[in-house]
Amino acid sequence: MPETPEDPELVRDRRLALGQRLRTLRTDRNLSQSAVAAAAGLARPYYGGIESGQHNISVANLWAIADALGVDIGELFTSSSTEKSD
Structure with a gap:
């Protein structure tokens, strides 16, 4: 079965x-x-709950966090090739 946006595992990931x-x-x-x-x-x-994946987040809060980090909101969803993966 294809994944859907409502798939709890996909949402968690x-x-x-x-x-x-x-x-x-x-x-x-x-x-x-x-x-x-x-x-x-x-x-x-x-x-802290957002960073640990425990909370959903609104678009308004995403904008606020991007501003606080000094990045464009799109950078919250992309990673550079130099980042380490776990």
């Missing part, structure tokens, strides 16, 4: 991938979760 990308962007800039969360207007535990 996408949340985890986004969280990993956010963590990479944040640590590359030597920022703490608290600093990014504050700059984005989010609670630190909520932001």
Whole structure:
């Protein structure tokens, strides 16, 4: 059966991938979760949950996080070829 956007496993994998990308962007800039969360207007535990793939996130919050990290929103969904994979 083909995967659908509602497939819980696919949704989980996408949340985890986004969280990993956010963590990479944040640590590359030597920022703490608290600093990014504050700059984005989010609670630190909520932001930490996004990085760990536990929370869904709104588009408005994606924009706020991208601004806090100083990147275009599209960079939240792409990775450079030099990034390490786990």
